[in-house]
Amino acid sequence: MTEKKEIWGTIKFDGPMATKGFALNKMCYTFNNAEGREEFKKDEAAYCDKFGLTPAQKEAVLKRDILALEREGGSIYYLAKFAGVLGLNVQDVGGLQTGRTTEEFKAYLDSQGRGKSNG
Amino acid sequence: MAKIIGGITTSHIPAIGIAMDRGIEDTPYWKDFFSAYPPIREWLAEQQPDIAIVFYNDHGLEMFLDKKPTFAIGCAPQYENADEGWGIATIPPVTGETELSWHIVNELIENDFDPTVCQDIKVDHGLTVPLSLMYPGRKYQHLKVIPVCINCERHPMPKPSRCYALGQAIGRAVESFAGDQKVVVFGTGGLSHQLDGERAGIINADFDNECMDKLVSDPEALTRYSNDDLTEIAGAQGVELNMWLAMRGCMLGKVREVHRNYVAPISNTGAGTQLLLPE
Structure with a gap:
């Protein structure tokens, strides 16, 4: 049995978090492609719905709330692609x-x- | 038999590739970092390795969470790079290799490592930035690359001790390959950094320097850390030390360090560079 170490200010991206965040991460994965980025920019809410994001995930996307996105299962690898869309x-x-x-x-x-x- | 002639550790931060594209290597922010590379490039030019085994982690270009290997090895004649979404330029295809790589796969499975075997994968900045650093102007096509990808994103990740052992198994496989190829091994990424959470931005320069010391003299000491330990000491992405450990494992015996550099911060990271030669 592996112990889970709690580290301040750090959300361990593990199985439960990856399960929670799968749709969100899948959406952000499409930002590798220009078509995905453009479609998102045209209608952000509709793009979130297309991937089946939860209301909390969708709200965090629309508010650019990176910490909330992480709490909702976002992996920083894909959130970095989201940040790229925002020019950050x-x-x-x-x-x-x-x-x-x-x-x-x-x-x-x-x-x-x-x-x-x-x- | 094929021979491992040296090991190189290097950061693979995207900002490095972007800085090279912009030609700003000599600016105050960058010059201490880029000044580490000419001696390594000279060594490469002098030694002319045939093959590079590159330990890297994919950051969501090829390996999404739907099918994410713990260890993966490429056995393809060529690897493409592609748009990663946030602006690093795509580089021309990387030359692959299909003889030593299959031999390594056979030997790994014979020795109880079971990697995912890839005949067509895109490679991301984890691999392309180090290649661009070693061969400026993207003059790397002559070098045959064997990519070895380690999951550093989603827990559970392979343990440091296991990454080191994987490297040892690959090192032994190279030694048992009938050929006279000269092989260089890259351990990429690291050192301390954390991109996510309220703790984002931590860098532990003392630990990074200790890692570089131990990588030379006592790599097994580093294998006693868990990935949670590394996260606590060196940040959530500090686990990229695993690629350095895999590189060091390949070198099997004792090594001597002929070159070292360390600059922090580069982007959000402690950027270490070493050239290690077998003793």
């Missing part, structure tokens, strides 16, 4: 999840590396 990069997404601006998030990253030795 991984620092923007980091900021959105941690309550920081993108610049503040970059400064946080830097403080753990090069910024540390630069004083």
